[in-house]
Amino acid sequence: xxxxxxxxxxxxxxxxxxxxxxxxxxxxxxxxxxxxxxxxxxxxxxxxxxxxxxxxxxxxxxxxxxxx
Numbered sequence: 001x002x003x004x005x006x007x008x009x010x011x012x013x014x015x016x017x018x019x020x021x022x023x024x025x026x027x028x029x030x031x032x033x034x035x036x037x038x039x040x041x042x043x044x045x046x047x048x049x050x051x052x053x054x055x056x057x058x059x060x061x062x063x064x065x066x067x068x
Contacts, residue, residue, distance in 0.1 A: 010029065010030065013029060017047050
């Protein structure tokens with residue numbers, strides 16, 4: 001798939017989101033684990049989407065699962 005149709009989902013604004021976006025991916029920041037609002041707000045990386053939990057992904061994205 002072309003990178004613009006692929007998302008990186010992570011809790012690290014620099015490594016996960018920034019790295020993924022540098023590769024042309026959609027960056028989805030999850031507010032779990034390493035996430036710290038003050039740190040994320042201070043960064044120049046701008047996630048394409050911010051969610052509270054990966055459980056939100058099916059409702060937030062047009063995910064198609066094989067066989068459905």
